[in-house]
Amino acid sequence: MNAFVPMKKALISFSLALIAAGALFSASLDDIISRAKAESKSYNELRGSAIRKDLDALLKTYDAQDSYRFAIDSSVSTATSAGDSFVSLSPEFTYSSGGDNTTSVRVSSPMTLIYASQLDSKSTYKPGVSVSQKIKIDPTADNRKDNSKRIARLQADSLLGKIDAQFEVSVCNALMEVLQRMSDFSTSKASYDKQKAEFDALVSKGLVVEGTYDYKSKLSSLLVSEKSLEKARLARDLALESFRRVCGFDFDSLSVSPALEIGFSPLQGGNSKVMIAYLEMLNAQNEYDILVGNDDRALNLNAAGDMSIVGNSVSSYAISGNVGYKDKSWQAGVGASAAFDKERNAVYPKVSMSLSYDLGSNDSRSDNLNKQMALISKESAAYDYEIAMMDYKKECLEMQRSISDARLDLERETAAYENAKAVYENDLDLRDKGYYSEFEFAEKKAAFAKAENSYKSFLLSLRILRCNAEILNL
Numbered sequence: 001m002n003a004f005v006p007m008k009k010a011l012i013s014f015s016l017a018l019i020a021a022g023a024l025f026s027a028s029l030d031d032i033i034s035r036a037k038a039e040s041k042s043y044n045e046l047r048g049s050a051i052r053k054d055l056d057a058l059l060k061t062y063d064a065q066d067s068y069r070f071a072i073d074s075s076v077s078t079a080t081s082a083g084d085s086f087v088s089l090s091p092e093f094t095y096s097s098g099g100d101n102t103t104s105v106r107v108s109s110p111m112t113l114i115y116a117s118q119l120d121s122k123s124t125y126k127p128g129v130s131v132s133q134k135i136k137i138d139p140t141a142d143n144r145k146d147n148s149k150r151i152a153r154l155q156a157d158s159l160l161g162k163i164d165a166q167f168e169v170s171v172c173n174a175l176m177e178v179l180q181r182m183s184d185f186s187t188s189k190a191s192y193d194k195q196k197a198e199f200d201a202l203v204s205k206g207l208v209v210e211g212t213y214d215y216k217s218k219l220s221s222l223l224v225s226e227k228s229l230e231k232a233r234l235a236r237d238l239a240l241e242s243f244r245r246v247c248g249f250d251f252d253s254l255s256v257s258p259a260l261e262i263g264f265s266p267l268q269g270g271n272s273k274v275m276i277a278y279l280e281m282l283n284a285q286n287e288y289d290i291l292v293g294n295d296d297r298a299l300n301l302n303a304a305g306d307m308s309i310v311g312n313s314v315s316s317y318a319i320s321g322n323v324g325y326k327d328k329s330w331q332a333g334v335g336a337s338a339a340f341d342k343e344r345n346a347v348y349p350k351v352s353m354s355l356s357y358d359l360g361s362n363d364s365r366s367d368n369l370n371k372q373m374a375l376i377s378k379e380s381a382a383y384d385y386e387i388a389m390m391d392y393k394k395e396c397l398e399m400q401r402s403i404s405d406a407r408l409d410l411e412r413e414t415a416a417y418e419n420a421k422a423v424y425e426n427d428l429d430l431r432d433k434g435y436y437s438e439f440e441f442a443e444k445k446a447a448f449a450k451a452e453n454s455y456k457s458f459l460l461s462l463r464i465l466r467c468n469a470e471i472l473n474l
Helices: 027-039 041-050 052-060 144-204 213-247 272-293 363-432 438-472
Strands: 014-018 067-077 084-096 103-108 111-117 128-136 260-264 298-310 313-326 330-341 346-357
Touching: 027 041, 027 144, 027 213, 041 144, 144 213, 144 272, 144 438, 260 363, 260 438, 272 363, 363 438
Parallel strands: none
Antiparallel strands: 014 260, 067 084, 084 103, 084 111, 103 128, 128 298, 298 313, 313 330, 330 346
16 A cells, blocks of 8 residues: 655656647637636636635634633522521633543632621632543544544645636637637638529529529528528527636637647645545544554543632632543542631541442443444545545546647647648638639638637647646646
């Protein structure tokens, strides 16, 4: 089993440098994506819900929280057998720290306030304070909360990265759809315009007479072309509307500009999915070790003091303290206390000791079952971690293969685009010399626009590949 290590790049790095004459992106696509991130409502709402501003508060829920309590009990008596009328109050404040090693403090002051007395009775007060400290001494520390906090941070960090990368993929997909539909519309329009011009020329010259079979055939073909053009227009408009919904603004243009680089380096410790599986394996191992090795061993230290006040004078006071040990079977303790009676000028010391042993009960069967279930969970978590690591390594190899294929595809697509550009430049020259009619050249122009948009779409697919490589390592 591979040991967990922090994220770092492996020595082997696969990179694909896409630098060719006419390669896409740098400013133009980056500008579109940056603007989309600023103006897209859906992106900002999604990312806003995942911002880590509340993460620290969330992580505190994994920590044991300190607790505070204040209470007052009261009662009123209008008359007693001794002829006293009084109010009884018992204010109390308690504090308990979170965590396994718990510190508790209790402050109280019961009092009886006499407001009417036939025998001249005095009010009494008994303030006191007690402090206790629990110290766990089990051999295995409980690290599950710390691991759970690390899991939460990994999930938050990877979520933000995935939102950004997946949004870029959405923008690229929307652009690819727009480019495809605009190419289809330009091709359909050029074809329709040429076909309509030819039909109108034949009719005007009398070569095709209305009502004849030839006229009806050519008119039917023209109507089919017109319907195709309208369908292409609708598809283009839908693609533009889809782009606007994704990005938050209308599509203008996407130019061809140089330099795109895809770099991919597998992480030695795996991505967040692998590391979360590893931390969950540690939690399962820790839980099993606690059940097997720990016995709820703890030391308990207690100290207390109080005094009795009658009227304005202290009548007595007492202090006490004890130390105890406890585990699942044994419980032992030793303590000492002393009471001081000021009226009698006497001290009353006391020493106590206790020892007990639990002979066992049906709970031992439950303990054995829990240990067996924890062992199964530990082995299952270890298997899940190994599977996650193997899946990650497999995906890294597939990503390496995709990048290698993209390198070959880039050479082919770039060559095809450069050839289409050279042909179009020649067509421009031929048009200037009068070899093409207006409609013939419109078809040539539409064909080049389709080839250019196809090349842009290919380069958009490379941007998507780069995003997927980033997502893989998140």
